[in-house]
Amino acid sequence: MTPATPLWEFVDITKAYPGVLANDKVCIRLMPGSIHGLLGENGCGKSTMIKTLSGVQQPDSGQILHNCKPVTISDPQAARELGVATVFQEFSIVPTLSVGENIFLGNMPRSRFGVIDWTKVHNEAARVLAEMDVDVSPETITGSLSVGEQQLVEIAKAVAMDARMIILDEPTAALGEDEIERLHQLLRNMRERGTAILYVSHRLDEVERIVDEVTILRNGCVVRASGETKINVSEIVSAMVGEDIGEHYPKERNATKDIMLEAAGLATNLGVKDVSFSLHRGEVLGLGGVLGSGRTEIARALFGTDELTAGQISLNGKPVRFRREIDAIRAGLALVPENRKFDGLFFNFRASGNVTAASLGGLSRFGVLNLKAEEQATHDLIRDLEISTQAEEKTVNYLSGGNQQKIVIARWLFSASDILILDEPTQGIDIGAKIAVYKLINRLTRTGKSIILISSDHDELLAMSDRIAVVQHGTIVRTVDASDLTHDDLVRASADTPQSKPKEAFA
Amino acid sequence: MKRIFDTQLIGPFAAMVIVALIVALTTERFLNPGNLSNLSLQVSIVALIAIGSTIVIFAAGIDLSSGSMVALLTMILAQMLKFVGIPLVLALPLILLMGGLLGLFIGLITAYGRIPSFITTLAALIAFRGLALTFNNGSPIFSLDPALEPIFYGKLFGVPMPFFYLVFFYVLAAFTMNFTKLGREIYAVGGNPAAAVLTGINVRKVQTTTFVIAGFMTAVGAILMSARLNSGSPNYGQTLELQAIAAAVVGGASLAGGRGNILATLMGAMTIVIVQNGLNLNAAPSSVQNIVLGLIILLAVGIDMWRAEISGLMGRVFGRPSSQQSSNVKKEA
Numbered sequence: 001m002t003p004a005t006p007l008w009e010f011v012d013i014t015k016a017y018p019g020v021l022a023n024d025k026v027c028i029r030l031m032p033g034s035i036h037g038l039l040g041e042n043g044c045g046k047s048t049m050i051k052t053l054s055g056v057q058q059p060d061s062g063q064i065l066h067n068c069k070p071v072t073i074s075d076p077q078a079a080r081e082l083g084v085a086t087v088f089q090e091f092s093i094v095p096t097l098s099v100g101e102n103i104f105l106g107n108m109p110r111s112r113f114g115v116i117d118w119t120k121v122h123n124e125a126a127r128v129l130a131e132m133d134v135d136v137s138p139e140t141i142t143g144s145l146s147v148g149e150q151q152l153v154e155i156a157k158a159v160a161m162d163a164r165m166i167i168l169d170e171p172t173a174a175l176g177e178d179e180i181e182r183l184h185q186l187l188r189n190m191r192e193r194g195t196a197i198l199y200v201s202h203r204l205d206e207v208e209r210i211v212d213e214v215t216i217l218r219n220g221c222v223v224r225a226s227g228e229t230k231i232n233v234s235e236i237v238s239a240m241v242g243e244d245i246g247e248h249y250p251k252e253r254n255a256t257k258d259i260m261l262e263a264a265g266l267a268t269n270l271g272v273k274d275v276s277f278s279l280h281r282g283e284v285l286g287l288g289g290v291l292g293s294g295r296t297e298i299a300r301a302l303f304g305t306d307e308l309t310a311g312q313i314s315l316n317g318k319p320v321r322f323r324r325e326i327d328a329i330r331a332g333l334a335l336v337p338e339n340r341k342f343d344g345l346f347f348n349f350r351a352s353g354n355v356t357a358a359s360l361g362g363l364s365r366f367g368v369l370n371l372k373a374e375e376q377a378t379h380d381l382i383r384d385l386e387i388s389t390q391a392e393e394k395t396v397n398y399l400s401g402g403n404q405q406k407i408v409i410a411r412w413l414f415s416a417s418d419i420l421i422l423d424e425p426t427q428g429i430d431i432g433a434k435i436a437v438y439k440l441i442n443r444l445t446r447t448g449k450s451i452i453l454i455s456s457d458h459d460e461l462l463a464m465s466d467r468i469a470v471v472q473h474g475t476i477v478r479t480v481d482a483s484d485l486t487h488d489d490l491v492r493a494s495a496d497t498p499q500s501k502p503k504e505a506f507a
Numbered sequence: 508m509k510r511i512f513d514t515q516l517i518g519p520f521a522a523m524v525i526v527a528l529i530v531a532l533t534t535e536r537f538l539n540p541g542n543l544s545n546l547s548l549q550v551s552i553v554a555l556i557a558i559g560s561t562i563v564i565f566a567a568g569i570d571l572s573s574g575s576m577v578a579l580l581t582m583i584l585a586q587m588l589k590f591v592g593i594p595l596v597l598a599l600p601l602i603l604l605m606g607g608l609l610g611l612f613i614g615l616i617t618a619y620g621r622i623p624s625f626i627t628t629l630a631a632l633i634a635f636r637g638l639a640l641t642f643n644n645g646s647p648i649f650s651l652d653p654a655l656e657p658i659f660y661g662k663l664f665g666v667p668m669p670f671f672y673l674v675f676f677y678v679l680a681a682f683t684m685n686f687t688k689l690g691r692e693i694y695a696v697g698g699n700p701a702a703a704v705l706t707g708i709n710v711r712k713v714q715t716t717t718f719v720i721a722g723f724m725t726a727v728g729a730i731l732m733s734a735r736l737n738s739g740s741p742n743y744g745q746t747l748e749l750q751a752i753a754a755a756v757v758g759g760a761s762l763a764g765g766r767g768n769i770l771a772t773l774m775g776a777m778t779i780v781i782v783q784n785g786l787n788l789n790a791a792p793s794s795v796q797n798i799v800l801g802l803i804i805l806l807a808v809g810i811d812m813w814r815a816e817i818s819g820l821m822g823r824v825f826g827r828p829s830s831q832q833s834s835n836v837k838k839e840a
Contacts, residue, residue, distance in 0.1 A: 326707035348765035
């Protein structure tokens with residue numbers, strides 16, 4: 001359809017690490033004015049490709065063509081000079097510096113005497129931000145911005161250097177729905193102007209929305225390259241996993257009529273107000289809403305982390321009061337936190353220490369731990385949840401994100417908790433591991449446990465919940481059956497915010 | 508058992524053996540029974556205090572106060588024995604209790620006052636030394652009690668008493684760290700305090716407990732110090748806190764918390780004392796001793812940091828990469 005020549009082309013690129021063939025004769029064409037989705041499970045060779053294109057490493061064999069001419073990208077500086085900008089998943093901005101300083105970091109305009117030309121820094125930064133339609137002053141300290149705005153600053157760096165090729169590695173992992181929309185609008189504008197964009201994401205719903213073409217990798221090989229305009233999600237998933245996985249969301253309905261937990265008029269100092277809901281035995285109650293709407297704060301209120309300033313929680317009809325987390329845990333609650341790295345895992349422990357951390361009291365007699373029982377229980381859980389057996393011998397930092405997440409959930413299986421609060425349980429893990437988490441949710445509800453599911457992935461939330469409570473500004477505005485809601489309804493319902501975040505704060 | 512004697516001990520043990528071999532080969536008198544028994548006397552005080560310092564480090568804290576606390580406690584003990592007339596059997600438990608209480612005080616300010624332990628114990632390092640000077644107009648107190656000396660110099664079956672204290676307290680510490688709920692909680696708090704809070708561990712209580720342990724072990728060290736010199740002095744224990752931390756670090760404890768083996772600290776302390784002993788026997792001036800101690804600390808941490816590179820190099824030299832190394836590479840790929 002497009003007779004234009006590709007901006008970049010990989011021809012039979014191969015790259016091996018000791019024991020792993022990370023890229024095996026990979027071919028890809030990146031066209032100007034096109035958003036190219038790069039998909040695949042963790043470890044499929046996506047990052048290897050990105051590193052090759054951004055000059056971080058050299059391929060073992062194969063050719064890289066830039067405007068049909070073979071080139072060598074010897075280092076990141078060379079990539080920059082060829083107009084390639086990479087926005088990595090982990091931000092490379094310095095939070096204590098201003099937006100303008102970050103945009104020109106490492107590339108500051110200098111005046112004649114070698115001193116930084118601050119006027120130029122500010123004017124240029126303001127121009128770039130205006131061009132991107134981002135309403136942030138170049139003098140703002142970057143750390144004071146929301147995560148979404150920081151992400152936009154990251155992209156502004158690429159725009160400022162006039163990149164013709166932008167690589168985005170999971171740009172939306174930390175963004176809320178409205179911020180994702182803003183990012184997508186920006187990407188569409190850049191596409192108009194003829195920029196080539198390589199877009200890596202685990203979120204298939206977005207891929208469907210924004211991407212023009214896709215390349216899917218599995219085990220280092222391209223398994224599918226398509227120039228089609230219409231992309232079918234379930235086909236993508238099958239291609240990524242390598243087998244027909246059947247239902248992407250294997251939802252079982254196990255909800256019963258018994259009320260397990262009831263919250264009435266909960267409020268905390270962190271902005272939770274008048275939160276009331278009931279949770280049934282075997283039910284998955286989804287909390288929907290935009291980033292910052294107060295879903296995590298509701299979880300904290302339930303778990304005894306934040307003190308209740310009003311309201312009452314009842315378990316099986318009996319009023320309870322949690323002064324701290326241990327009270328909630330003893331009463332049968334569990335929290336799988338949003339950020340497993342910072343709040344969930346003990347990287348100094350093997351699987352066993354992580355699994356038993358919340359149950360040390362029950363595992364010990366007169367303060368002495370029953371290490372045999374610990375090893376046995378861990379062994380069984382590793383087998384049951386299909387966690388990598390490496391976890392028995394090695395500390396958990398060696399494991400993949402999916403395995404790590406399963407270990408955090410295993411902690412609460414070991415503690416035999418009845419109510420699990422799962423905060424973004426599938427964030428940043430690949431499709432196979434996501435489906436494993438969904439099956440785990442089914443298994444829990446089948447045995448009469450209840451789940452509060454917080455997720456920014458609307459498709460996941462709609463598919464896996466029995467009912468959905470829409471959260472806005474720290475309160476539940478309504479609760480509906482998940483089957484009565486479509487994706488668009490949920491987006492609209494949760495984004496329906498008349499008093500949106502005041503813009504002036506960042507101007 | 509596998510758990511206590513794990514791979515973390517290999518490095519510090521090897522370092523200790525190598526250092527001992529070097530000293531033994533270069534210094535004739537090193538292996539004399541008299542010198543070896545002297546060695547166990549020399550290592551005892553710093554090694555016992557290092558138990559507390561290491562446990563604080565396991566919970567991601569640091570204790571700079573122990574040297575000054577030794578001075579303060581020897582002065583209080585001397586005051587009690589010499590001027591107040593409290594009998595030894597009562598004075599000793601009182602000193603242990605006081606050490607624990609001082610540790611409790613530091614721990615409460617650190618954990619509940621949310622002040623970094625580097626600051627609270629630095630303040631204590633300065634203040635305790637000052638407090639020690641308020642006794643007896645700042646002068647040392649000598650000839651305390653004839654029954655005090657055997658605590659340090661006494662022998663059982665021909666073995667110096669401090670050897671038994673070392674065995675007792677290190678076995679107790681190793682048991683606590685590896686087999687008890689408290690030990691596991693200390694490692695958890697040091698590894699990830701945020702995760703510890705969310706798993707229901709009382710992080711502040713655990714942090715406070717580590718300082719109570721450190722205070723108690725410092726009191727044990729102070730008693731041995733008084734017994735060794737039959738005196739109390741506001742000048743005792745200078746830089747002892749740094750030697751105790753050095754022992755932990757040479758033993759491989761991570762200052763970031765959560766990682767390390769308590770028995771390795773004993774080996775770290777032994778390594779340091781063997782080097783000092785070797786230098787002493789060769790009549791090296793104390794300036795040289797300090798320079799060497801500094802280099803040992805750097806080397807120990809360096810070896811730990813560059814472990815992957817070193818084992819890779821070994822693999823190339825001996826044609827067999829260690830399993831640890833090869834699996835690391837795969838993970839990064």
